[in-house]
Amino acid sequence: MTTGVRRRMGVEERRQQLIGVALELFSRRSPDEVSIDEIASAAGISRPLVYHYFPGKLSLYEAALKRASDDLAGRFSEPHEGPLGARLLRVMRRFFDFVDEHGPGFSALMRGGPAVPAGGTRLLSTTSTTNALIDSVRQAAYDQILSHLGVEEPPARLELVVRSWISLAESTALIWLDGRRIPRAELELQLVHDFGALVAVSAAHDEEMGALMRRIFKDEPAEGPFVDLVSRLVGLAS
Amino acid sequence: MTTGVRRRMGVEERRQQLIGVALELFSRRSPDEVSIDEIASAAGISRPLVYHYFPGKLSLYEAALKRASDDLAGRFSEPHEGPLGARLLRVMRRFFDFVDEHGPGFSALMRGGPAVPAGGTRLLSTTSTTNALIDSVRQAAYDQILSHLGVEEPPARLELVVRSWISLAESTALIWLDGRRIPRAELELQLVHDFGALVAVSAAHDEEMGALMRRIFKDEPAEGPFVDLVSRLVGLAS
Numbered sequence: 036m037t038t039g040v041r042r043r044m045g046v047e048e049r050r051q052q053l054i055g056v057a058l059e060l061f062s063r064r065s066p067d068e069v070s071i072d073e074i075a076s077a078a079g080i081s082r083p084l085v086y087h088y089f090p091g092k093l094s095l096y097e098a099a100l101k102r103a104s105d106d107l108a109g110r111f112s113e114p115h116e117g118p119l120g121a122r123l124l125r126v127m128r129r130f131f132d133f134v135d136e137h138g139p140g141f142s143a144l145m146r147g148g149p150a151v152p153a154g155g156t157r158l159l160s161t162t163s164t165t166n167a168l169i170d171s172v173r174q175a176a177y178d179q180i181l182s183h184l185g186v187e188e189p190p191a192r193l194e195l196v197v198r199s200w201i202s203l204a205e206s207t208a209l210i211w212l213d214g215r216r217i218p219r220a221e222l223e224l225q226l227v228h229d230f231g232a233l234v235a236v237s238a239a240h241d242e243e244m245g246a247l248m249r250r251i252f253k254d255e256p257a258e259g260p261f262v263d264l265v266s267r268l269v270g271l272a273s
Numbered sequence: 274m275t276t277g278v279r280r281r282m283g284v285e286e287r288r289q290q291l292i293g294v295a296l297e298l299f300s301r302r303s304p305d306e307v308s309i310d311e312i313a314s315a316a317g318i319s320r321p322l323v324y325h326y327f328p329g330k331l332s333l334y335e336a337a338l339k340r341a342s343d344d345l346a347g348r349f350s351e352p353h354e355g356p357l358g359a360r361l362l363r364v365m366r367r368f369f370d371f372v373d374e375h376g377p378g379f380s381a382l383m384r385g386g387p388a389v390p391a392g393g394t395r396l397l398s399t400t401s402t403t404n405a406l407i408d409s410v411r412q413a414a415y416d417q418i419l420s421h422l423g424v425e426e427p428p429a430r431l432e433l434v435v436r437s438w439i440s441l442a443e444s445t446a447l448i449w450l451d452g453r454r455i456p457r458a459e460l461e462l463q464l465v466h467d468f469g470a471l472v473a474v475s476a477a478h479d480e481e482m483g484a485l486m487r488r489i490f491k492d493e494p495a496e497g498p499f500v501d502l503v504s505r506l507v508g509l510a511s
Contacts, residue, residue: 146404166384191454199444206440207433216429225478232470239505240463248509267477271486 050088050098053078058099062137066096066144097164100144104168107133108175115183119251120227120260122183127204127223134208135219142212144169145205176201184251192244196237200230228264288326288336291316296337300375304334304382335402338382342406345371346413353421357489358465358498360421365442365461372446373457380450382407383443414439422489430482434475438468466502 044052056078060069071092075082089095110129113122134141144165180197181189189197204226211222231252238248255261282290294316298307309330313320327333348367351360372379382403418435419427427435442464449460469490476486493499 191452195445195448195455195460198448199441202444203437203441206437210433210436214429217433221478222433225474228474228477229471232474233467235506235509236463236466236470236502239466239502239509240459245509264474264477268473271473271477271483 046088049080053085053088053095054098054102057095058102058137058140061096061099061140062103063139065139065142071095093162097162097168100165100168103137103140104172108172111176111179113179113183118255118259119183120231120255120262123180123227123230124223124260126179127226130204131208131211131219131223134212138212142209145209173198173201184247186247190243192237192241193247196233196244200226200233203229203233224260224263227260231261231264284326287318291323291326291333292336292340295333296340296375296378299334299337299378300341301377303377303380309333331400335400335406338403338406341375341378342410346410349414349417351417351421356493356497357421358469358493358500361418361465361468362461362498364417365464368442369446369449369457369461372450376450380447383447411436411439422485424485428481430475430479431485434471434482438464438471441467441471462498462501465498469499469502 053074057069057074060074060077071085072082074095075085078085085095089098107130110133111126113126116122177194177197180201181187181193184193186193207222207226207229211217211219234244234248234251238245252261291312295307295312298312298315309323310320312333313323316323323333327336345368348371349364351364354360415435418439419425419431422431424431445460445464445467449455449457472482472486472489476483490499
C-alpha cells in the first residue's frame with residue numbers, strides 16, 4: 036500500500052543504508068574531509084540519528100571499509116577455466132574498476148590515512164581494524180592466486196613472488212590514481228606481465244620455481260598475455 | 274681528569290643518548306612492547322627524567338624513527354661509478370643490513386603498527402609524522418635511483434617502475450623478516466633482477482622506456498647482475 040508517508044526503516048536496514056551513503060562519500064573524497072553532517076544530510080536523517088546507529092565516525096568508516104573490502108575480495112573470484120594469463124587479466128580489470136570507483140578513499144586508506152598539516156587533526160588513521168581488513172583482502176587475493184596455480188602448500192619462494200606482486204599491484208594502482216597519467220588498460224596488462232616476469236626471475240634463481248613456471252605457462256595460448264610478453268621482449272632484444 | 278663521579282650530560286647529549294637506547298630497543302622487539310621503564314633502565318636514568326626530555330613514548334619513538342630514517346636514507350648513497358647493476362646490488366646489501374639490524378621495529382612500522390588483540394591498546398600506530406618519515410625515505414630512494422639513471426625529469430612510466438619497485442623491495446624485506454626462509458643474499462640479487470625485469474616489461478609497452486632501457490643496460494659487463502639475469506632466463510627457456 037502506498038500511503039505517501041515515508042516508510043520507517045528497520046535498524047539493520049537503516050545501518051546498511053548509512054554504510055552505503057558513507058561509502059559513497061568516502062570513495063569520492065578523502066574520508067577525513069567527510070563530516071557526519073554530510074552523511075546525515077545525504078541519508079536524509081538527522082545528525083543525532085546517525086549517532087544512534089553508529090557511535091562515531093570511526094565506527095561508520097570501519098563498517099564502510101568492511102563493505103568495500105568484501106566487495107573487492109569478491110572481485111578476485113574467477114572461474115577455474117581457460118588459460119591463466121587471461122584469468123589474471125580479467126581480475127586486474129575488476130581490480131582497477133574498484134580502484135577507479137573508490138579512488139580517494141582507496142588512496143587515503145592505503146597511505147595510512149591522509150597526512151594533515153601541522154596543527155590539523157587526523158581522525159581516521161589506520162587502526163588495528165582497518166589494518167586487519169586490508170590484510171584480509173590481501174590474503175583473499177593470495178589464496179585466489181594459489182588456487183588458480185593449483186598449489187596448496189606454496190614453497191617460500193612462491194609465497195614471496197605472489198605476496199610481493201600483490202603489493203606491486205597495490206602501489207601501481209596508487210601511483211595510477213595520482214594523476215592517471217598512464218591508461219589503466221595498459222597497467223592492467225602490464226601487471227599481468229609483471230607477474231610473469233617476477234615468476235621468471237624467481238625461476239631463474241630456483242629449480243622448484245622453474246618447474247612450477249613451466250607447468251603454469253605450458254598451456255598459454257599464442258594470443259594470451261604471457262606469450263605476448265615473450266614476443267614483445269624478443270622484439271625488444273632484436 | 275677522572276674523578277670517578279659520573280659526568281652530567283648536557284640536554285642535547287642526553288636526548289641523543291635516549292634516542293640511541295630507544296632505537297636499539299625498538300629495533301629488537303615490536304615498539305609497542307617496549308616500556309618507558311625499560312628505556313629508562315637501559316639508559317641508567319629514572320623514568321621521570323625520560324619524561325623530562327621527551328613528553329611521551331610517541332615523541333621518543335618518532336625521534337628514534339627519525340634517526341633510523343636518516344640512517345637508511347644515507348645507505349642509498351652510492352658513488353656514480355661503475356656499472357649500474359653492481360651499484361644497485363651494493364645498495365640492496367646495505368638495505369638488507371638495515372632491515373636485519375632493525376627487524377621487529379621495521380616490521381611493526383611498515384605494517385602500520387602492530388595489530389593488537391581485542392581490548393588491547395595500541396600506542397604507536399602510524400601517525401602523520403611516521404608516515405611522512407616513511408615517505409621521505411621512499412623519496413630519497415627514488416631520487417637516488419633517478420640520479421644514477423641520469424634522468425632529471427622522469428616520464429610517468431619510469432616513475433611508476435621506480436616507485437613500484439621500491440614498494441616491491443619493501444614487501445620483499447617484510448616477507449623475508451617473517452621467518453627468514455630464503456637466504457638474504459639471494460633476495461638482494463633477485464631484487465636487482467626484479468628491477469631489470471620491471472624495466473624490461475615497461476620497455477615492452479612503451480618506446481620511450483625501450484630507449485631508456487637500452488641506454489641504462491648498454492654498459493653492463495658480462496659478470497654484472499643484469500647480464501647474469503639474461504643468461505639465466507635464456508638457460509631457463511632452452
